[in-house]
Amino acid sequence: MATTPELIDRPRVLVVGGGYVGLYVALKLQKKIANAGGIVTVVDPLPYMTYQPFLPEVAGGNIEARHAVISHRQHLKQTELIQGRVTSIDHQNRTAVVAPADGGEPFEIPYFDVVVAAGAITRTFPIKGLADEGIGLKTIEEAVALRNKVLERIELASTMTNAAERAKALTFVVVGGGFAGIECITEMEDLARAAVKNNSRVRQEEVRFVLVEAMGRIMPEVTAAQAEWVVEHLRSRGIEVLLNTSLDNAEGSLKLINLPDKTPAQEFEADTLVWTAGVQANPMIRSTDFPLEPRGRVRVLPDLRIAGDEGIIDNAWAAGDIAAVPDLTGSGLPDGTCVPNAQHALRQAKRLAKNLWASRWDKPMADYKHKNLGAVAGFGEWKGVANINILGRIGLKGGLAWLAHRGYHGLAIPTGERKVRVIFNWLLGMTMGRDTTQLLDLDNPRGAFVAAATPAPKPAAAPAPAAEPAEAKAPVTADAK
Template identity: 35%
Template sequence: MNTVTRPRILVVGAGFAGVECVRRLERKLTPEEADVTLVTPFSYQLYLPLLPQVASGVLTPQSIAVSLRRSKKYRTRIIPGGAIGVDIKAKVCVIRTINDEIVNEPYDYIVLSPGSITRTFDIPGLTDHAFGMKTLAEAAYIRDHVITQLDLADASDDPAEKASRLQFVVVGGGYAGTETAACLQKLTHAAVKRYPRLDPGLIKWHLIDIAPKLMPELGDKLGKSAQEILTRRGIDISLGVSIAKAGPEEVTFTDGRVVPTRTLIWTAGVVASPLIATLGAETVRGRLAVTADMNLPGHDGVFALGDAGAVPDEAKGGDAICPPTAQHAMRQGRVVAENVIATLRNQPLKPYVHKDLGLVVDLGGKDAVSKPLGIELRGFPAQVVARGYHWSALRTNVAKVRVATNWTLNALAGDDFVRTGFQARKPATLKDFEYTDSYLSPEQVRDRIEGSGTQEP
């Protein structure tokens, strides 16, 4: 017998959208009005834009992993695991918990914000040999890996091995790839001074992208400025080029060049979580086709946002969809919470409308380009704006203090270039982190729910 009397709100994902939604629900709903449950593999919110600074050692991993359990008023139930299927007719979400059990979680209202996964293509060797930059563990691993390459090159007497260990390839000329290449190049440039046996001239960073421009969203002038900064620092930028084949010790570019390397970092975009495909609903470029109030048409109580929802951009007339940025996700999370509450209380829903505030790109050190409110900035002023924006967006004062302290210490004392070695014995390529083979098909979801006897309350 079902003893649940309060409506059950299930939020999937603890990214920017999911956490903002949960926080607003907790503030606006009384405990008697609804039960709120959050599904997430990790009990923290990851501040993704600062991930390259974790990889380069400017920030510690803990500083950008904002705990969901710090709040004394936090009453949301957290299910440690990942959603692998949703049956919107039966109103059941299938969850794989962190101890590998599969459970059915009934709901009355569901907010889908499971985030995204790295977009890959059918390139030979890519998932076996490339590293990603989507998770905290990947960022920490890449830092260890890069410093390890310097150590191994220093220990080797083989010129060919030295050359391959000291060349690094980053694929993706968007924000993630550009910042990753910029920050890690700063790391190796500073670290090699502590290796007397290594020729600094052997260290080479390659940044490649199939697009004709670097970070086209910045506009021609700022994009060109960013490219000039990176080129001046010795980063080889190749546009209109991608990867044809990846191996353990070399990478073949589509223009025929073969680069000896042990480090291929893949940041060539993202796609919506495979969870979205399990619903069997209409999608736009992999994201659920939702209305401006983020509701799935024909299914009251089903909402999608962030990387999961193709939310019409009403600030641009509604013809385009909102880009999957942190800025939009945070604000969508607050609006979707209001709409869930409005649905509960039989009130009208409101559309999501937000004009983009601008873009910031931190290239490490004093190098940056920013475009706040359409104003183009370069150099130190841009760096102040970039770090000021990220700092203010951190959710807790503890996180702000940690990040500010890390920035200050790094500026004053530099890096110790220490590798932990914790992950050295385990591979950590693209296929090892995102668990894309864990999701069910729509038919498997229905079969599991029907077979377990789960019914609507």
């Protein structure tokens, strides 16, 4: 174990993760804890929080990528920030092990309170070829890569003459029919339409989008009637919707199977495979001494304190996707816990910060209870679906649902400056159109410089001309003497 780097030596509230929960807990507590003589420390491998509901719009080119993330340094001025990953927690001894993001030696960090807010990661299955061919939609980097790949594939296909290779380049597959998958495929389809309009060598009917969903319906967050309307809407845009279908193999051609009878469904080639089939609790929680429930989430009480069979664990808190937070409204998951979404995470963070501060002064703490306000989804410009639970259930679709989606998330993204940037993104897009400029070589930014700085090979010396054969001399005769 490496020597602990120079850290502020005060009673520490250690926040594991800088996502929704981590950012808001730090925002709400940093000044109070500092004034009380302590310090809030956030450990996260990234220097920003990602507002994940905006990832489909980043992939579709409607929002600038940097505007969908919130800088820790810019907004957590009184918080100690460590760019790294907590790999284990020993709560009995109040220490955590941190692996620096730069690959340096891990070190221990002591704390007084710990807030487990490491969120969730993409849930995958052992499907051949998935790790090599697929991409998720959980990070800002994945969203940017998707946007560029859609544009790059269309541009590349426009000069292809091989029909099979051209069809492969213009085929885009999304696995997962939840909110993330539906919003992803519709935003990508909108982006592709805009790109095709600017390229006369590609026809819209050549571009193929396929949605693969293992269940018999999509979007469980909305009503069955709304889900059926969404399927009709997708198909009206030329998007193939395959229900009760699973991806069986991604090596070479994609192989799909019908789940009811386990028979082959389709087999085709695609250059783009997006995986949005669910999330799971960050596996780092398994390297702690905290109690877990069957799905791998840490067990908490309604007041967000970690608790096991033996009772409450003092000075330990958790919220968000990594925690099994009881849903006291009765409208959550079948196991009685809150749905893992941004709406709950943001509100749980605020309640956790209030309760942690109250615990410092032996004041009463309140339980987390929040009735789901509904669900809103955008399917590209002026298209969407919404299920709003205000003064009764209100179902919306089309342009009104799209406006509800943008209104809600425009207000929900943290910090005022990010709200302004996002709203101006939208206004520019509505007045000037979608930006379909492709950014090249983001995975190899030094390529052009390396090529320029590498001396060109010297041309090979021209081969010397072959010697001409000497002319035969006439023999000397007596007459010639």
